[in-house]
Amino acid sequence: MTRKREKSLSLFPPPRCARPIALAGHSEPPPLESSTAHRSQLWLALHLARLPLEVFSSHQDGALVVVEGQGSQRRVLIASPGARALGIRKHQGLNAAFALAPELAVLERDPEQEQRTLERLAAWMGRFSPMVSLEPPQGLLVEVRGSLRLFGGLDSLEAQIHARLEKLGYTIRTGVAPTPLAALWLARAGRPEAVLEPHRLPARLAPLPLTCTGVEERVLEALAGMGVHRVGECLRLPRDGLVRRFGAEYLALLDRALGRQPDPRQAFKFPERFQTSADLVVEAKQLAPLWPGIERLLGEMEGFLRSRQLGVDRLHLGLRHADGSVTPVELELVQPTSRIPHVMGLLEERLARFSLSAPVTALELSAAGLRPLGHQSGCLFGQPVPGQRFSGELLERLRVRLGREAVYSLRLVPEHRPEAAWRKVEPGVVGQGAPNDARPAWMLEQPVPLRGAGNRPRYGGELRLEEGPERIETGWWDGRSVARDYYVASNPRGMRLWIYRERRGRRGWFLHGVFG
C-alpha cells in the first residue's frame, strides 16, 4: 500500500514502500521511485567490443581474423584493422575472406581465454571500486558512486579507465547509468553521455536499438515484425500484451533497466593470488618482440596490486616454449613495491644478457611474494631508513645485474680475533661489537707471509716496527685458536702496515692489514 506524505522538500519525492510484484495485473507499472537502493547507485558498464581478438597478445599489424564455427562453416567474428582494410567483414565465410586476403592469419575463438581475461580485468578494475560484476561474454559492471570523489569526478574516472585499458591493449565502450542494465545497453550502443538520474532513463534509453539489450533473436525478429526496433517503442507497448506474447521475463528486463525493479548483481570475488598468462600470436625467436606482451602483463599486475594495496617482492616470469617447457625468470626485490616502471627496469636489466634457448609461444606472470605496502620489514631497516624513498631500488638494480652477494654491508662482531670481528650482512642491519680506531681500515682476505729472517720482516723494504706488540691469544674453544703478536710497522715507501708474528704453529711474520 502506498503512503502519502504531507511535506516534500527535496527534488525527489520521498520513498514509498516497494510494491511486491504481482503476477496478475501488470497493467500498471510500479512507480519509478519505489526502490531507493538503486537511486544511490551509479553503474559504469564496460563493453569490450573486440575482446575475442584482443585476448591474443598485441601484434595486430597484419591481416588477422578470429573465426568461430566448425569446419567449413567457419565465419569471421572479428577482423583486425589490417584485415578490414582489405575488405573483410564480420559474418563473412572463411573462404571469402581468404579470397580477399591470401596471407590471412586465422585464429580460432578462445572462449576460455576470453573468460579468464574478463576475470583478470575484473580484478584489475578493483583499483577503482570494490563492487565489480562480470557480464560475460564481453562486459563488466562496476559500481562507481562511492569512487567518484576519490578519482576526481565521473569524467576523470572514465578518462582514466579508458586510458589505462587502452594502454593494456583493450578497446572499450563505456556507459554510465543508475541501473546496471541501462549502463550495459548504453555501453553496447556506444552512447558516451552518462545518465545520472533514474527518472531520465526512459527518455535516454528510448532511442537505443533493441539489439543492444541482448534479447534473443526470435524475440527481436518478432518485435521487428511488429515494427518495433527501438527500446522506446517497446516501452510504449501494452505491458499485458508483452507478457502474453513473450513471457514475464522480458517485461521484468525492461523494468529492471528502468529501475522499477531491483537488479542485484553478483559481486566478483577478487582473487587472492595474481597469475596471468598471454599467448603470443606469432612465436618470438628473440627477446625484443616479447616486451609489449610483458608490459601488458605487468600493467594487469599493477591493477591487481593497487586494488589490494599490496606490493610484490618476488616475481616469476615464465617464457613458455612450443614443447611445453617453461624458461623461468625470477626477480627478487628488497622491499615490496607496486611501482611497475621500476620492476620493468629490473626485468630489462635481467634479460639484457639473456639468450633464448627456443622460440617463445606464451608468457606467464605470477606474483610469488605479496606483502602489504607501506610496511618496512623490520629486520632490514633497523635504523632510520636512508632518506631517499627509493634507496631499496638502488640495491635491487645493483643486485639484478651484479648478483645478490655482490652488494652487502658490514657489521661488527664481538670477537678478539681480528678476522672474525666483522661480517658481511644485509644493508642496514646493526651489529654489536667494539669499534676500534687503532685497527687498520684495510684488511687482507688472507694474511700474507712476509720475507725476512728473524726479527726483520720485509715488505717492499725492511719494515720498521713502530707500535706493539699487541698480543691476541684466543679462540681455543672452536678450533680456530689464534696466538699472535701484532705490530704497526712502516716501510721505506711510506706504507703503514699491520703485521703480526705467529707464536704458535707456523712461525713467522705475516701481513694482515694496511692502514689506509
Add this chain to the structure above:
Amino acid sequence: MNPALEKLLQQPGIWRGCEDARWVSTVSTGYPDLDALLPGGGWPLAALTEIVVERYGVGELRLLLPGLIGLLRQREGWMAWVSPPYTPYAPALAGAGIDLTRMLVVRPGDDTDALWAVEQALASGACVAVVAWVEAVSDRRLRRLQLAAETGGGWAVLFRPPGTLAQSSPAALRLKLVAQHRGCQLHVLKSRGGHPAVLDEF
C-alpha cells in the same frame, strides 16, 4: 674543441679566468690547510674527484674519512664503496666514526660492471658519496660519471692508478698522493676555479 688545445688547457700551470669558481656546494675535508686550498672550502659535491695513488696504505682513506663522516651526518643516503682493493675492516671504520648501517660495499666482477655500478649509484640520488677504485676509464665514461654525479648530487671519488695522469679528465678536482718516508704529500693537480698546489701533509 681541438684536442691539442684541450690538452694544453689541462696543464696545471694555466688558470682559466672564465671558469666558474663556485661549486654548488662542498663538504669540509676536515683538514684546514686543505680546505684553504680548495675552492668552496672543501670537497666538491655533485662532482667527480679523482685521486691518483701509487700504492695504498699511505693515508688515502685517512684523507677522505673526515669528509665522508661529515657528509653522512649532514645528509641522508648511502655511502657506497665500489671495488675496494682490500676488505674494508668494519671495526676500524666504525672506530673512525663511520655509521656502518649507511655503508654499502659493492664488488662487481669487472671494471665495466664497476663503472656501471658507480653510475647507477650516483645517478639514483640515493648515495651521498660513492668511492670507487677503477683502472682504465674512457673519457666518455668519465663524462658520464660526472653527469651522473651532477644528477644525483653526491660526492664521487675515483681512485686511479698513476699511469692515468696523462689522460685528460672532466673531474672537478684531481689530486695526487705521493708517499714520503713519513706521511705523504698531496698535490692538487686540477681544481675547478682554483690553482694547483702542493701540501706536505701528515
